[in-house]
Amino acid sequence: MSNHINGTDKCKLYRFEKNNYFYGKLMTVRDFETEQSYFDEKRHLVNRLLHGSGLVCGFEDLKMELKGNKILIDFIDGGVALDCCGREIVVPANTLGKDVISSSGSTVSTLPDGSFLYLKYKPCYEGYVAAASNPSSCEERCCPGRVVEDFEVIVSSEAPSSEGIRCRVESSEDPNVIPGASEWLENLEEEHKQCSLCGENQGSKVFLASADSDLVIKREDTEKYRIFFTQKELYQLLKCHILDSNNPHEVTASQTGALVSVDGVSNPGGNVDLAPKNAIVIIPDDTNNLIAIGETHSSRKDNPHEVTAAQTGALVSVSGVGNPGGNIDLTAGANISITPNPAANTIEIASTGGGTPAVTVESVGTSLIVGTSDKYSREDHVHDLGKEVVDFGNLSETLQKQLNLLFMYLRERALKCTVSNFKIIMRQLDSSIAFKISQVAKDAVDNRIYENEDDFISFMKDLLELMKEFADEIQGRVTDISFERFMKSLEELKAAIGSGDAIQVAIQQDEVCFYAMELEMRG
Incomplete structure (x- = not known):
């Protein structure tokens, strides 16, 4: 079946509906x-x-x-x-x-x-x-x-x-x-x-x-x-x-596994209070969001546990005299005084003597007569040896002379060691300053500078400055470790010179000579 479109209706749409489909259509x-x-x-x-x-x-x-x-x-x-x-x-x-x-x-x-x-x-x-x-x-x-x-x-x-x-x-x-x-x-x-x-x-x-x-x-x-x-x-x-921070789902503590009781004590919807007892104190701190649990027991000094001396193994008697729980008193005897000093935490025990000192002593003399004395010898019999140490001036003249010779030898040896060692170093390192050190030390030996302590120390001050110049010259040419040891010996020599002790200066100059000989050239 078809549609006929005449001239009058040619722009109109005719359709034949069959199974919801359109048959024939003129698009406008x-x-x-x-x-x-x-x-x-x-x-x-x-x-x-x-x-x-x-x-x-x-x-x-x-x-x-x-x-x-x-x-x-x-x-x-x-x-x-x-x-x-x-x-x-x-x-x-x-x-x-x-x-x-x-x-x-x-x-x-x-x-x-x-x-x-x-x-x-x-x-x-x-x-x-x-x-x-x-x-x-x-x-x-x-x-x-x-x-x-x-x-x-x-x-x-x-x-x-x-x-x-x-x-x-x-x-x-x-x-x-x-x-x-x-x-x-x-x-x-x-x-x-x-x-x-x-x-x-x-x-x-x-x-x-x-x-x-x-x-x-x-x-x-x-x-x-x-x-x-x-x-x-x-x-x-x-x-x-x-x-929404207001628990919109109405979640409970039990659903989340939250704490609902402490040691079997619970208070749903409220607080479980902490109760202090005996020496325990509880201090809430809302500012820092914490609860401080403290105790007062450790600060007590009144023996709260009633501990006895026997339990602690403390002293309970002196020479068989005991007084448990109390004091053992010290009692002054004949010619003995006991003076407690609580401020200094001391007890002073002193002898008071028994009578007056002897005014004459016949036990020391050429007659070898042994006299008698109730307590002391005369004051002019005391040996003047100084306080705690023997003063050099109180030694015998012979001993003083021997010590002076020994001290002078040490100063002389330190100068001669400088002469010989720095002459060797001058050849090894080709150092003009080392040669100069050797020469001035030789002149000091020839002029016997070592005989006077003050002259020796004055000379060593000048020699120290010269050895510092030598150190500046060799830095970088020798190994670091040998150079550091040599510089340390110079610092110790400087300290000895500052002390004014000539013996210490002589000994330290020997150290300088030793570490100078230990200087090693870089490979």
Whole structure:
């Protein structure tokens, strides 16, 4: 079976329905528009019911200026928004000089404080071409060839109906009453049981920003009303739930395995108190979030455990005399005095003597007569040997002479050792300063500088400076360890010279000669 199309109805669509298929069709502009409109409305339906409305992304960098008698706005970063009908408002980056208009559609030259800017979907037609104006004739008219999706920026004093994301705690009329999560979800589901409608009179504007009279975007107010997220209800639920620190799931201690008792003592929903006893003290410290548990027992000095001397193995008697739990007194006897001194923690025991000292002593003399004395010999019989040590001047003349010869020998030996050792070093290191040290030491020996202690020490001061020059000359030519030992011997010689002890200086100069001979050339 077929359809016959006559001249009168040639632009009408006839169809034969069989199994829901179309047989024969003449396509017109209206059919293409219907097809495009069908898919657009489908997309808008999904946007409206699944994603909601609001800003999707962008719109962070906005600038306004007054140019002539109208206010223009620049979208530096551009953005994308969805209106309540699900239509996309796409603003390319660097969209400049867009008019700000009033609700009536006229341009504005001023903004009151507390103004609100909105985006509104506003398509326009362009690309006009000549086309048949009537399907039944060949008459042509100028018709638009395409639709451009554009938008308007509208200023209003009316605040957005939505106040952005509001958590259920904040949305409660009574701040002390927190609605349960199930109740909140039920309310949210109830709102979506009926499909939301779309239309120009049902708030198709999308909030953009808040502005003041100086044409400056008010960031704080803008952030209050903006919603940048798709599927905002889900995001709102997740965000509020994450930020809810009031145990929204009513989790119990037993469910989490938390401590519910201490040593079998429990107090559900309250505190388990710590009670001090005996020498234990408990001090809560809320400032540092701690509880200090201390004791007073260790500071007691009154023998709280009643320990006895026998238990500790303490002294209980002296020479068989005991007085458990008390003191053993010291008693002064004949010619003995006992003087306690608590300040110095001492007990002074002294002899008082028995009579007067002897005034004459006949036990020391050429007659070898042994006399008698009640206590002491005469004062002129005391041997003057100094305090604690024997003074050099109190030695015999022969012993003093022998010691002086020994000391002089040590000084002479130190000088002669310097002569011979530095002469050898001069050859090994090819050092002119070592040769000079050897020569001046030889002159000192020839002039017998060693015989006088003061002359010897004065000479050694000058010799020390010369040996320091020698050290500067050889540094880097000898090994580090041998050089460090030589320098240490010079430092010790300097200290000996500072002490003024000629014997110590002579001995230390021998050390210098030894470590000078130990100097090793680098390999």
